Amino acid sequence: MLKAVKVRLYPSNEQCSIIADQIDAARYVYNRSLALRKFAYTKFGIKVGKFDLQKRVVTLKDREKTAWLKKADSQVLQQSISNMDKAYQHFFKGGGYPKFKSKHHSCQSIQYPQRVKIENSKIYLPKVGWVKCKGLREDVVGKIKTVTVSREANLYHAAILLDDGVNTLPVCTSTEAIGIDVGVSLVAADSNGGQIKPLDLVRELTKLRLRAQQLSRKSKGSKNRAKAKSRLAKQNLRIANMRKDFLHKLSLQYAENQGIVVVEDLKIKNMTKSAKGTEEKPGKNVKQKQGLNRSITQQSWGLFFELLEYKVIARGGRFIKVDPQHTSQTCNVCGHVSKENRLKQEKFVCKACGHKDNADVNAAKNIRDRGIHGSNASHQTAA
Ligand SMILES: [Zn+2]
Numbered sequence: 001m002l003k004a005v006k007v008r009l010y011p012s013n014e015q016c017s018i019i020a021d022q023i024d025a026a027r028y029v030y031n032r033s034l035a036l037r038k039f040a041y042t043k044f045g046i047k048v049g050k051f052d053l054q055k056r057v058v059t060l061k062d063r064e065k066t067a068w069l070k071k072a073d074s075q076v077l078q079q080s081i082s083n084m085d086k087a088y089q090h091f092f093k094g095g096g097y098p099k100f101k102s103k104h105h106s107c108q109s110i111q112y113p114q115r116v117k118i119e120n121s122k123i124y125l126p127k128v129g130w131v132k133c134k135g136l137r138e139d140v141v142g143k144i145k146t147v148t149v150s151r152e153a154n155l156y157h158a159a160i161l162l163d164d165g166v167n168t169l170p171v172c173t174s175t176e177a178i179g180i181d182v183g184v185s186l187v188a189a190d191s192n193g194g195q196i197k198p199l200d201l202v203r204e205l206t207k208l209r210l211r212a213q214q215l216s217r218k219s220k221g222s223k224n225r226a227k228a229k230s231r232l233a234k235q236n237l238r239i240a241n242m243r244k245d246f247l248h249k250l251s252l253q254y255a256e257n258q259g260i261v262v263v264e265d266l267k268i269k270n271m272t273k274s275a276k277g278t279e280e281k282p283g284k285n286v287k288q289k290q291g292l293n294r295s296i297t298q299q300s301w302g303l304f305f306e307l308l309e310y311k312v313i314a315r316g317g318r319f320i321k322v323d324p325q326h327t328s329q330t331c332n333v334c335g336h337v338s339k340e341n342r343l344k345q346e347k348f349v350c351k352a353c354g355h356k357d358n359a360d361v362n363a364a365k366n367i368r369d370r371g372i373h374g375s376n377a378s379h380q381t382a383a
Contacts, residue, residue: 001164002145002162002164003142003162003163005135006135006157006158007123007135007158007160008134008157010131011131011132015129016156018071018127019128020151021068022073022110022127023151029057029081030083030084031101032060033056033084034098034100036048036056037084037088053085054078054082071127073112073126075115075126076111076112076127079113079146082113087099106152106153107151107152108152109150110148111146111147112125112126112146112148112149114144118160121134121136125147131158133158142162142164144160144162145161145162146161148161153234155234155237172255175259176258177258177259177261178190178191178368179366179367180261180308180364181264181360182263182301188250189358191361199243199246201239204235204242205239214228244303248307251307255308255311255314255315255317260318260371261317261319263319263321264327322367327370328342328359328362332357332365332366332369333353333355334353338352342359
């Protein structure tokens with residue numbers, strides 16, 4: 001079973017510059033190979049294969065102009081071409097066309113396919129040497145598949161992909177189903193009545209605004225501006241990591257305890273597009289939808305569902321997406337559908353039978369039932 005471990009690296013100044021050289025070299029061969037492949041195809045209809053591109057790197061190193069590529073580990077360069085090739089395969093399967101890598105992208109990385117060693121809180125990277133690191137636990141054992149070294153906001157990390165030799169995760173034995181409603185006022189409500197409050201980021205977001213303000217006050221080209229910029233980037237990264245961590249934990253909690261997890265098929269992207277409407281037909285409730293969109297982006301429901309699906313299936317469970325229509329207006333007890341059932345954001349009172357519930361919990365129960373009865377399931381995956 002593949003397992004990823006992320007650790008913080010503390011390279012010396014000298015090591016930083018070797019990593020920087022390798023990042024430049026890897027990006028260079030990536031872009032050059034991509035350009036060649038594009039050119040050969042559009043101009044002559046020739047497809048240049050991965051191995052031909054990898055062989056070309058050797059020739060490039062022998063040329064005076066590109067001899068600087070020798071500063072990089074040769075496998076890092078080969079891997080860069082492999083990754084470009086993978087981006088191409090992804091494109092053939094319907095993904096976007098591979099993009100050129102920009103020098104100005106906030107996160108830069110290189111990948112080692114082999115020959116990386118780990119020893120008491122140190123990691124050996126070819127060409128760079130032994131680098132100090134934090135976060136390496138003793139249970140990090142197994143065969144190293146790849147190590148991705150990244151630099152973002154002047155922080156260095158290594159993402160280590162390991163094969164731990166264990167074949168499966170403990171199977172979740174529960175056959176109980178749960179529905180999860182992702183709402184606006186709450187992060188998530190489930191059909192068991194569980195309500196999970198959003199991650200409180202007020203302090204972090206205030207700090208982010210402060211950092212942005214500080215940056216805007218520094219004069220262009222100054223050293224202090226560079227410092228302020230790096231502080232702002234660090235804060236952005238911190239918030240993104242807190243969100244990711246939160247969603248990982250939340251999805252794991254459901255995956256470990258529930259055999260069947262049902263969510264709405266939100267088609268989040270389409271919702272985002274339709275909010276503004278067209279010129280002739282301005283969207284209804286634009287303001288309300290924009291608020292909802294902001295909230296969706298903030299909580300990253302897309303990522304949450306992805307993590308959830310992956311974790312549920314890895315434990316032998318079933319993950320079901322159902323049609324979201326009227327889930328919030330339907331009474332879970334008698335089935336009566338009415339807009340008036342929902343009094344306020346959080347209160348549900350059925351006009352027909354008088355059933356009262358938290359609105360999001362009522363919706364979560366409808367979602368669960370649609371998943372179990374299957375009639376409304378629009379998409380499902382199972383192990
Ligand atoms: Zn009712």
